[in-house]
Amino acid sequence: MSLLEIKGLGVTLGEHRALNHVDLSIDRGEIVTIVGPNGSGKSTLLKAIIGAVPTDAGTITRAKGLRIGYVPQKLHIDPALPMTVRRFLSLPKRRGTNEVRAALAEAGAPDLADRQMADLSGGQFQRVLLARAVLERPDLLLLDEATQGLDQIGSANFYRQIETLSAQTGCAVLMVSHELHVVMSASDRVVCLNGHVCCHGTPEIVASAPEYRALFGSGTQGALALYRHQHDHGHDDGNDPARAPELPRGHAHTPDCNHAAKHDDSIPEANQ
Numbered sequence: 001m002s003l004l005e006i007k008g009l010g011v012t013l014g015e016h017r018a019l020n021h022v023d024l025s026i027d028r029g030e031i032v033t034i035v036g037p038n039g040s041g042k043s044t045l046l047k048a049i050i051g052a053v054p055t056d057a058g059t060i061t062r063a064k065g066l067r068i069g070y071v072p073q074k075l076h077i078d079p080a081l082p083m084t085v086r087r088f089l090s091l092p093k094r095r096g097t098n099e100v101r102a103a104l105a106e107a108g109a110p111d112l113a114d115r116q117m118a119d120l121s122g123g124q125f126q127r128v129l130l131a132r133a134v135l136e137r138p139d140l141l142l143l144d145e146a147t148q149g150l151d152q153i154g155s156a157n158f159y160r161q162i163e164t165l166s167a168q169t170g171c172a173v174l175m176v177s178h179e180l181h182v183v184m185s186a187s188d189r190v191v192c193l194n195g196h197v198c199c200h201g202t203p204e205i206v207a208s209a210p211e212y213r214a215l216f217g218s219g220t221q222g223a224l225a226l227y228r229h230q231h232d233h234g235h236d237d238g239n240d241p242a243r244a245p246e247l248p249r250g251h252a253h254t255p256d257c258n259h260a261a262k263h264d265d266s267i268p269e270a271n272q
């Protein structure tokens with residue numbers, strides 16, 4: 001069975017219908033990226049998965065004993081508060097020195113344990129947040145725009161680390177990003193969200209889907225060709241409707257997809 005199976009999910013925040021009829025499943029070891037415009041419900045979906053926002057329709061089925069590691073979009077730490085990385089990683093649960101060092105190494109930041117949190121660069125800070133998630137020994141890692149504020153090389157390095165981590169530990173990854181070409185290149189599967197799932201499939205399929213192009217334009221594909229990663233492991237495609245068996249049709253989209261589903265190369269790629 002999948003690690004996570006979401007069916008017909010609905011979430012309302014205040015008066016706003018943030019998610020409607022969302023279906024998604026994640027299998028062990030796969031890397032799935034959620035893309036979508038601002039306000040399209042990406043963070044809300046991750047929060048629903050960890051139980052941080054209430055759902056009002058559908059189901060979220062987690063594999064028995066599923067451990068989730070969550071890297072939030074933002075985490076504010078008072079810069080006046082003296083705190084080493086080691087101490088930060090030992091809150092709220094006490095962690096041994098070796099455990100902390102191992103998690104930092106897995107997050108690609110082996111030498112940060114004794115640094116002050118306030119002194120870290122943006123990229124180092126994100127790696128510490130990743131180490132914190134790794135400490136949970138997650139089966140599923142959720143990343144919400146984890147490279148916000150990093151330059152393109154920093155982002156690409158961060159996502160390479162995610163790929164390595166996933167390959168080494170077997171954890172699945174579900175991540176949200178606006179850096180379309182970088183993050184899509186590191187993904188096995190991409191889900192384009194706009195309150196509902198507009199289209200889904202391999203990065204190449206999604207980048208050429210009319211629904212995706214209507215939202216983002218068409219320039220991503222060339223970059224994809226440059227960045228696309230190679231991997232030699234397989235994934236069980238199962239029977240989920242949001243998965244590969246539909247791909248021969250070129251792309252898949254939900255019946256309630258009601259935005260402009262047409263090729264429109266004139267839309268600026270504001271999110272790249």
Ligand SMILES: Nc1ncnc2c1ncn2[C@@H]1O[C@H](COP(=O)(O)OP(=O)(O)OP(=O)(O)O)[C@@H](O)[C@H]1O
Pocket residue numbers: 013014015016018036037038039040041042043044045
């Ligand atoms: N507490 C709230 N009450 C009402 N509406 C909310 C609340 N929180 C979020 N929203 C709205 O829900 C929608 C989805 O928000 P969400 O943060 O999930 O979007 P997002 O796709 O992650 O956006 P971004 O790319 O800008 O981070 C947005 O329109 C947002 O304004």
